[in-house]
Each structure stands twice: as structure tokens, then as C-alpha cells.
Amino acid sequence: MKLACLSLGIAASAAPAQEFGTPADADYAALVWQALEEQNLAGDGMVRSFPYDGVAPHGMMLETFYSKATIDGHTGDLIVKRNFGPEGVSLDDVLADPDTHLAAYTVMFRRAEGYDDDNDNWFWVKFLPDGSLDKNPAGMELAGRVAKGADQGCIACHAGAGDYVFTSDHLSR
Numbered sequence: 001m002k003l004a005c006l007s008l009g010i011a012a013s014a015a016p017a018q019e020f021g022t023p024a025d026a027d028y029a030a031l032v033w034q035a036l037e038e039q040n041l042a043g044d045g046m047v048r049s050f051p052y053d054g055v056a057p058h059g060m061m062l063e064t065f066y067s068k069a070t071i072d073g074h075t076g077d078l079i080v081k082r083n084f085g086p087e088g089v090s091l092d093d094v095l096a097d098p099d100t101h102l103a104a105y106t107v108m109f110r111r112a113e114g115y116d117d118d119n120d121n122w123f124w125v126k127f128l129p130d131g132s133l134d135k136n137p138a139g140m141e142l143a144g145r146v147a148k149g150a151d152q153g154c155i156a157c158h159a160g161a162g163d164y165v166f167t168s169d170h171l172s173r
Contacts, residue, residue, distance in 0.1 A: 059083030
């Protein structure tokens with residue numbers, strides 16, 4: 001009996017904890033979406049900028065916004081990237097009909113110290129145009145510490161920037 005319990009304990013401790021896509025991550029993502037709408041960065045009447053050429057996995061054309069937001073009592077850096085597609089979409093296509101070509105919003109919000117110190121406390125989320133959470137092929141919602149510890153994904157890719165932000169050096173830690 002002791003051997004069976006020991007084996008079960010080892011197996012349970014070897015199973016990795018889910019790092020993202022939890023109900024708490026989805027709830028926090030809803031607060032992030034609310035902040036986007038309040039700042040007119042998403043939804044009807046959102047502000048627009050001039051799109052620029054993008055790369056996978058974000059989109060062929062992009063708009064990026066830098067702001068601050070107060071979410072759940074914490075004020076942090078907010079980066080919103082609008083991803084336009086499909087492959088082959090042109091600047092003229094996006095300018096003429098941005099809503100048709102909007103594929104997703106990829107968002108980074110810097111949470112309070114202690115959230116994920118290993119990764120500068122960034123909360124990652126990918127929204128579909130209607131504000132719902134996108135999912136990976138395994139069906140996990142893309143919110144929280146997305147793909148933490150993986151060889152590919154948000155954190156793995158952005159770690160190469162040093163501060164997790166490729167498009168700007170103006171954010172302080």
C-alpha cells in the first residue's frame with residue numbers, strides 16, 4: 001500500500017502545473033479587455049493608427065499602441081497590438097476596411113511584482129476581434145503566462161528582446 005501511494009505521489013508531483021488559460025487568467029483577461037474598451041483601444045469607435053508590415057505569428061499588417069492601465073488596483077504598462085490578415089493583405093486593404101481584416105489583438109500588461117518575476121511580470125493575452133479569448137490547438141485559452149517554460153510561444157519568443165518588448169525601449173522595469 002505504501003508503495004502504491006508513493007508511486008502516485010511521484011506521478012502527481014511530476015505533472016506540470018497549468019501555467020496559463022486558467023479560470024483566474026480568463027477573469028483577469030476580461031478586466032484587460034474592459035481597460036482596452038475604456039481607452040478606445042478596442043471595440044466600436046477605437047482609435048486607429050497607420051498600419052505597418054508585420055510578421056508571423058502576429059499578422060501581416062499591425063497597429064501597436066503603448067499606454068498604461070489600472071487593472072484590479074494595479075497600474076502597469078499596457079501594449080496592444082492589432083493583428084491584421086490574412087497572409088497577402090495589403091496596406092490599402094487594411095486602410096480601406098480594417099474591421100474585415102482584424103484577426104486578433106495580442107496584449108501585454110505588466111502586473112505587480114510577484115506575478116511572474118522571471119518574465120518581468122507580463123500578463124499575455126490574445127483576444128479575437130469580438131473580445132473573446134483565442135485558444136491554442138489543445139483548446140487552452142491564451143491568457144496568463146502563455147507558454148511559460150516552452151520552447152515556442154509568447155514568452156519564449158519575446159525573451160529574446162531582453163525586456164520582452166521588441167518594438168520600443170521606452171518602458172522602464
